[in-house]
Amino acid sequence: MTQIQLIVNGKKVEGNVEPRKLLIDFIREDLGLTGPHIGCDTSNCGACTILLNGRAAKSCTMFAVQADGMEILTIEGLATDGKLHPLQQAFHENHALQCGYCTPGMIMSSVDLLSRNPNPTEEEIRLGISGNLCRCTGYHNIVKAISSVAKSHIFVSPVKKEGRD
Amino acid sequence: MYPRAFKYERATSLENAIELLSRNREDVRPLAGGMSLIPLAKLRLLSPGCIVDIGRLSELKGIKQDKEWLEIGALTTNTEILESKWLSGSYPLLLDTVKEIGDVQVRNRGTIGGNLAQADSSTDWPATMIALRAKFVSRGPKGERIHDADSFCIEPYTTALDPDELLTHIRVPNPASGSVGASHIKLERRKGDYAIGIVSAQLEVDNEGKCVSVGVGIGAVGVIAVRASKTEQLLKGRRVDADTLAKVGDTVRDSFGGMDILSDIKAPSDYRLDVIGTLAERCISKAYSMAASAGAGQGKGR
Ligand SMILES: Cc1cc2nc3c(=O)[nH]c(=O)nc-3n(C[C@H](O)[C@H](O)[C@H](O)COP(=O)(O)OP(=O)(O)OC[C@H]3O[C@@H](n4cnc5c(N)ncnc54)[C@H](O)[C@@H]3O)c2cc1C
Numbered sequence A: 001m002t003q004i005q006l007i008v009n010g011k012k013v014e015g016n017v018e019p020r021k022l023l024i025d026f027i028r029e030d031l032g033l034t035g036p037h038i039g040c041d042t043s044n045c046g047a048c049t050i051l052l053n054g055r056a057a058k059s060c061t062m063f064a065v066q067a068d069g070m071e072i073l074t075i076e077g078l079a080t081d082g083k084l085h086p087l088q089q090a091f092h093e094n095h096a097l098q099c100g101y102c103t104p105g106m107i108m109s110s111v112d113l114l115s116r117n118p119n120p121t122e123e124e125i126r127l128g129i130s131g132n133l134c135r136c137t138g139y140h141n142i143v144k145a146i147s148s149v150a151k152s153h154i155f156v157s158p159v160k161k162e163g164r165d
Numbered sequence B: 001m002y003p004r005a006f007k008y009e010r011a012t013s014l015e016n017a018i019e020l021l022s023r024n025r026e027d028v029r030p031l032a033g034g035m036s037l038i039p040l041a042k043l044r045l046l047s048p049g050c051i052v053d054i055g056r057l058s059e060l061k062g063i064k065q066d067k068e069w070l071e072i073g074a075l076t077t078n079t080e081i082l083e084s085k086w087l088s089g090s091y092p093l094l095l096d097t098v099k100e101i102g103d104v105q106v107r108n109r110g111t112i113g114g115n116l117a118q119a120d121s122s123t124d125w126p127a128t129m130i131a132l133r134a135k136f137v138s139r140g141p142k143g144e145r146i147h148d149a150d151s152f153c154i155e156p157y158t159t160a161l162d163p164d165e166l167l168t169h170i171r172v173p174n175p176a177s178g179s180v181g182a183s184h185i186k187l188e189r190r191k192g193d194y195a196i197g198i199v200s201a202q203l204e205v206d207n208e209g210k211c212v213s214v215g216v217g218i219g220a221v222g223v224i225a226v227r228a229s230k231t232e233q234l235l236k237g238r239r240v241d242a243d244t245l246a247k248v249g250d251t252v253r254d255s256f257g258g259m260d261i262l263s264d265i266k267a268p269s270d271y272r273l274d275v276i277g278t279l280a281e282r283c284i285s286k287a288y289s290m291a292a293s294a295g296a297g298q299g300k301g302r
């Protein structure tokens, strides 16, 4: 077992993990944060996407030990003071989810995208979420939601600058 | 599925990494971004008894320019390369290539060294490094070695590296002139899927529009990435007109010698061999017009 320490959604957490424990399972089972989902378990669907030191990562394709000392943000850490993040609000308003299984990952990839590129074109949005599969919506309303946040300049990046080198 | 249990070691320096690899050399793998190693370990296609995490070795990260080359640390992520200030000017092929790699999450974690050490003909970097005539620097217990991009991959998923040797840097030669054109073209069914054909080319032209240097690499057709030597010979010293372009496809198909050609449910080998000719024509044509217009722009400046 290996001792790890990391910051998850702003809070310091500790864990004692087998080296082969996947980060997604550490987050879901050990920390009880079930927002990030396991869709494919083969690095393809992006349902498990979290931010690792400010950048989108598929947590099913990482060992928890690799994240030792790093900062993680999951969908649970996005709302502030009980208020939805503008991207969450926009997904709600634009009907950008149906079953909702892909949504936590989709939103975390959108955070990565808008943090780097506040004014993406439609093509850039589609490329930005190309690591996330949605089996329900056909993507149209997801693109609309992301675009509405960009156009109204209400995006607030939860990523601290020093995390993004 | 979970990988088989393994011993985990985190390297604290390059020296320490080599020592850890040597100590476990019978059954060990270095872990960089994990974007290939972890999926394979989860499928239990690869089950090393010991994994040495090299992900934090800052001496293997970053890009710097030298008199002769651009030197890229093996642990530089594809995102760091995409966002690097160096790329757009003299190294258009690096930019064209890295844009094609995977999706954001894969680029954020995956490293250029891991991509090359994976020795998979269907990923984007091997063909590009052949086109650029890059050199790879490695380090092991016996010291440093330099490899040609052409001979680095020995067979699918096997490189010239010993188990306790690490790829440390990739050296991309600086172009001789300003009239560089490049293009990286990949055929895939959807973004992030396995490639069906990859052509990567860089050309430099003189002020008459003749090709003075040509590099063409082909991926996802042969079981390892190869140089299209016949195509390079065809183009060298010539202007690329419609007649020349029409011969490109056949010369590309001559690049594989007796090598096995990849084949799967999406693209059987005869389809791959056929389509690669068309991809190569498009790629050369695009690279040439870029080089020719860069050359013309320079001429006016003078
Ligand atoms: C969904 C998905 C889509 C993808 N799409 C693309 C794509 O479109 N184009 C593309 O090119 N690639 C693609 N990839 C592959 C990805 O880019 C590579 O897996 C990645 O670049 C490998 O780098 P890594 O740092 O993750 O290596 P790892 O997975 O950590 O390692 C790969 C192999 O190299 C060895 N290794 C790593 N670093 C070194 C080193 N410095 N010295 C010696 N050996 C080393 C490891 O032991 C292992 O055997 C995709 C991957 C996924 C999961």
Ligand code: FES
Binding pocket: A037, A038, A039, A040, A041, A042, A043, A044, A045, A046, A047, A048, A049, A058, A059, A060, A061
């Ligand atoms: S569960 Fe991680 S990519 Fe699908």
Ligand code: FES
Binding pocket: A096, A097, A098, A099, A100, A101, A102, A103, A133, A134, A135, A136, A137
């Ligand atoms: S809303 Fe069901 S998968 Fe996207």
